[in-house]
Structures are given as C-alpha cells and as structure tokens.
Amino acid sequence: MNSLMKFFALLLLFVFSPLLCSNQNYRFSGRNKLFVFGDSYADTGNTKTTDKGAWAFPYGITYPGKPSGRFSDGHISTDFLAKLLRIKLPVTYSKKDDVDMTRLQYGMSFAYGGTGVFDTMATYPNMTGQINLFEQLLGNVYSPSDLSSSVALVSVAGNDYLYFLSTRPLYEIGSFIEKVVNQIEVNLRRIQTLGIKKIAVPSLQPLGYIPHFANGSPIIKALVNDLVKHHNGLLQKLVAKLNNETNHSAFTIIDYYNTFLTVFNNKGEIPGNKNILLFDTPFIECFKIDLNEVKNSTLCDDPRAAFFWDGLHPTQEGWKSVYTVLRKNITAALTN
Numbered sequence: 185m186n187s188l189m190k191f192f193a194l195l196l197l198f199v200f201s202p203l204l205c206s207n208q209n210y211r212f213s214g215r216n217k218l219f220v221f222g223d224s225y226a227d228t229g230n231t232k233t234t235d236k237g238a239w240a241f242p243y244g245i246t247y248p249g250k251p252s253g254r255f256s257d258g259h260i261s262t263d264f265l266a267k268l269l270r271i272k273l274p275v276t277y278s279k280k281d282d283v284d285m286t287r288l289q290y291g292m293s294f295a296y297g298g299t300g301v302f303d304t305m306a307t308y309p310n311m312t313g314q315i316n317l318f319e320q321l322l323g324n325v326y327s328p329s330d331l332s333s334s335v336a337l338v339s340v341a342g343n344d345y346l347y348f349l350s351t352r353p354l355y356e357i358g359s360f361i362e363k364v365v366n367q368i369e370v371n372l373r374r375i376q377t378l379g380i381k382k383i384a385v386p387s388l389q390p391l392g393y394i395p396h397f398a399n400g401s402p403i404i405k406a407l408v409n410d411l412v413k414h415h416n417g418l419l420q421k422l423v424a425k426l427n428n429e430t431n432h433s434a435f436t437i438i439d440y441y442n443t444f445l446t447v448f449n450n451k452g453e454i455p456g457n458k459n460i461l462l463f464d465t466p467f468i469e470c471f472k473i474d475l476n477e478v479k480n481s482t483l484c485d486d487p488r489a490a491f492f493w494d495g496l497h498p499t500q501e502g503w504k505s506v507y508t509v510l511r512k513n514i515t516a517a518l519t520n
C-alpha cells in the first residue's frame with residue numbers, strides 16, 4: 185500500500201513536473217516590466233551612434249559582436265537583471281518608435297551614458313529629464329494597470345561624483361554628497377508616485393578600485409573610497425526611511441559595493457560564487473584608451489579574463505560575476 189502510494193506520488197510528480205517547471209516562468213508574471221533610469225552602467229544603447237564612444241570598435245566585441253551602445257564588451261547590468269526577471273531586454277527609449285509595439289511590453293530604458301542626478305553633460309537628460317520622458321508615456325503607451333507589475337532600476341550618481349571631482353574644490357565634497365542623496369530621494373519618490381511598484385537602487389561601487397582611480401594617486405583613491413562609503417551610508421538610510429513611510433518593501437538596494445569587493449577577492453563565501461572566474465588583475469582594464477592617440481589604444485587578448493572593460497566599466501564577465509553573487513538577494517527582494 186505504502187509503496188503503491190509512493191508510486192502514484194511519483195507518477196503525479198512525473199506528470200505534473202513539466203507544469204511545475206513552466207509555472208516558474210510565471211513567477212514574475214505579476215511583475216514583468218523593467219524601467220531603467222541612469223547612466224552607462226545601465227544604458228543598453230540610448231546614446232547617439234554618432235557619439236562614437238560605446239558605438240565604436242571594440243565596444244560590443246563579445247556581444248553582439250559589434251558596437252551596441254553598451255559601455256562594455258558585451259552584456260551589462262540591465263541585461264542580467266532582465267534575465268533574472270525572466271523578461272526580454274526592455275527597449276531603449278531612443279529605439280521605441282523603430283520596434284514593434286509588442287516589444288514595449290517588457291518596459292523601457294531611459295538610461296543615458298554619462299548622465300547623473302545633476303547635469304554632468306549637455307547632450308543627454310539628467311535623471312529628472314529621464315523621469316520626464318517616462319511620465320510622457322503614461323496614459324498613452326503604459327496604463328496604470330500595466331505598471332501593476334513593474335520594476336525600476338535606478339543606476340546613478342557615479343557621474344555626479346566624477347564630474348564633481350574634476351570641477352569642484354574637494355572641501356565641498358561632504359555637502360555635495362548630501363545634495364546628491366537628497367536629489368536621489370526626490371527622484372525615487374517621483375518614480376514611485378508615477379506608479380512603479382518595486383524600485384531597485386544599486387549602491388555605489390567601490391569607485392577607488394576602478395582602473396581610472398586604482399592606478400593613480402593613493403590619496404585620491406582613499407578619498408574616493410571614503411566618499412563612496414559616505415554616499416552608501418546615506419543611501420541606505422534613505423531607502424530604510426522610504427520603506428518605513430510606505431510600510432512595505434518597495435525600495436531595495438542592490439549592493440554593488442560589497443559585491444564588487446567579493447568578486448575582486450573571490451573569497452567564495454557567497455553561494456553561487458564558485459562559478460566566478462578568478463580575475464588575475466581585476467583593477468586593470470582590457471581596453472586601454474589612449475586619449476592622446478587613439479591608434480595607441482590597446483586591447484587585451486581575452487575580455488573574458490578581465491573584470492574591467494575600460495577605465496570605468498566592467499566587462500560582460502565582470503557583470504556576470506556580480507549578478508551571479510547577487511542573484512538570490514535580488515530575486516527575493518523583487519518577488520516579495
């Protein structure tokens with residue numbers, strides 16, 4: 185009798201397991217649009233092709249094999265996050281009129297490389313401007329019920345600090361960090377008010393270890409890492425405050441800071457980490473750009489063995505490692 189029941193139980197499992205599996209595909213069905221705001225860490229192709237930059241060789245050599253407007257050799261954060269959410273890559277705002285309407289169902293990216301919460305460049309919209317672009321689509325492209333299952337990725341502030349460090353006196357940095365986080369608060373509240381349900385904000389990566397700083401003055405490097413810690417502390421408090429106010433976990437921090445360090449150290453403490461390549465020299469970029477003489481720029485043999493692609497941005501393999509470490513936490517935060 186007992187063994188007969190076991191048999192039936194197994195049979196049921198066998199018959200229904202394809203159903204169980206395909207059900208998993210719908211785990212995010214209540215949350216299947218991704219809207220992306222921010223900078224080159226998230227931009228999948230909004231900048232103008234005439235800008236060169238991410239639209240020039242050798243960007244995109246790993247994927248899709250030619251430049252795609254991503255600031256890397258291949259896939260970046262947005263690609264890996266969309267994959268975790270089990271949706272196709274959201275279309276870029278700049279391509280929205282060139283694609284089939286059905287492509288808009290996965291959300292949209294308003295992120296532009298080089299931008300910040302404040303004005304860091306003249307060409308592209310700051311975060312306020314990016315949210316304006318999103319707002320203009322509400323009511324015609326996206327209805328409120330479309331947003332009942334939406335996630336925002338808000339990748340921001342790196343450029344605000346890079347711009348600050350190259351234009352302002354250092355003693356102003358403390359008050360500037362507060363200004364940046366206050367502006368992030370304004371932006372996050374607005375994104376939520378416009379109807380996005382889950383809002384993921386990456387903490388600032390350890391900027392002192394990006395090749396741009398890592399191989400320079402130790403004093404600047406230390407200062408930059410302190411700046412980042414201060415920023416991340418304020419960001420954490422902000423997110424706790426916003427969640428407490430709204431009385432649910434609408435906001436979540438994606439912990440780039442500790443995850444980048446984990447990948448650099450490759451300590452293997454975090455589940456999933458075992459798949460991660462050991463990067464021999466994580467602080468050296470694969471594509472070394474010579475600003476004085478472009479033809480003197482150099483490209484490493486294998487971008488898959490490098491964490492950093494250029495002086496500022498991770499390679500596809502770098503991003504993959506980061507999202508492998510983060511996978512469980514992101515899934516938990518965006519599904520509850």
Ligand SMILES: *[C@@H]1O[C@H](CO)[C@@H](O)[C@H](O)[C@H]1NC(C)=O
Binds near residue numbers: 302
């Ligand atoms: C964002 O850009 C707009 C348009 O250029 C500008 O008016 C506004 O002051 C900027 N916002 C911030 C917070 O810098």
Ligand SMILES: *[C@@H]1O[C@H](CO)[C@@H](O)[C@H](O)[C@H]1NC(C)=O
Binds near residue numbers: 425
């Ligand atoms: C959450 O909000 C309540 C009421 O506004 C306040 O008393 C409490 O201190 C807040 N907690 C945190 C962690 O901010």
Ligand SMILES: *[C@@H]1O[C@H](CO)[C@@H](O)[C@H](O)[C@H]1NC(C)=O
Binds near residue numbers: 428431
């Ligand atoms: C959230 O709402 C529940 C039920 O209304 C309440 O019991 C709880 O104390 C609230 N939590 C916070 C942090 O305000």
Ligand SMILES: *[C@@H]1O[C@H](CO)[C@@H](O)[C@H](O)[C@H]1NC(C)=O
Binds near residue numbers: 474476
């Ligand atoms: C570029 O490389 C050539 C040959 O190695 C060298 O002579 C020249 O000085 C380099 N130019 C710059 C601007 O570094």
Ligand SMILES: *[C@@H]1O[C@H](CO)[C@@H](O)[C@H](O)[C@H]1NC(C)=O
Binds near residue numbers: 439442509513
């Ligand atoms: C995941 O979340 C737990 C609990 O908040 C935290 O202790 C851990 O550091 C997080 N891991 C990563 C990789 O962010």
